[in-house]
Amino acid sequence: MSMEKYKPSQEEVAKAEAMMTDKQKRMSKQREREINAINFETALKDVCEKYPEFSEKIKNSLETLQLGKYHNEGPKMDAHLSLILTTLEQINDGQFHESLKDAGIQEVMKEVAVRQKEGDPEKSIVNPALVDYTFLHDVAKPDCLTLKIEGKKKGIEITWERWKEIEKAGQPYQLDGKPIVSISYFHSSDGATCPVPELLNQLV
Known part of the structure; x- marks a missing residue:
């Protein structure tokens, strides 16, 4: 089994995290935030180039304030969309919320959210249609x-x-x-x- 194809199980990830020091955990979380931010900016750029007629509306939606009892991921809509993309990336990596233990439901979610990369069948990516939806559904x-x-x-x-x-x-x-x-x-x-x-x- 190649390292590129291997993805650790949630149990293996949890075990590795349990062995980390507090400093290592903070560094890991910081690195995770940095990667998520890069992925978000890359996806935003790609969608705006794909739908230039919507570019301004998409960027305005990111600046829309979230104030109230719903959508409390962050002060503005960019936090809401970023969390959607992060969740999709986690599904691609085979990671699910601890409350979602049903293997059948997990498989259905992967079938919807994950696609093989064109020209590279060994690599999986988030379904491009869902990336588009993430940025377009709140315009x-x-x-x-x-x-x-x-x-x-x-x-x-x-x-x-x-x-x-x-x-x-x-x-x-x-x-x-x-x-x-x-x-x-x-x-x-x-x-x-x-x-x-x-x-x-x-x-x-």
Whole structure:
């Protein structure tokens, strides 16, 4: 068995981590974050080059604030998308959350998330369609921001340009002097859901 094809089991990884010192664990986590950041930037560049008409929308979506009880991976949407890519890479490496022990479900997830690299059948990669989806599925969010204001029941719909003005003032974020407690991505004036750009419909 070649080293390139060999992937340690979750049990082997856990055993190796248990033998590491605290300093080694910190260094390992730091290295993991650096690798994830490089993978994210590479994937972002590739998707923007593949869909240049969506490049600006994709980059705007990364800057969209996450404020509220949902999507708490980080302050902005880039953290949400980065976690999706990291999870896909972990599936490619045969690593699953400890709560997912069913081998059948794991196999189904691998069938969906993993593909053989073109021209190199010995190497597996994350399904390119899922990488595209990661960056495209939230592109409409900057266009349908709704602010929940402290003391008010009804949300206030705003444009992306208006939000950037609010953001410049810094935290804690306020609208007309009143605290913003959460942000959602829904404009009732546009119907039941955020309108997906017509261009995106053409990609489906």
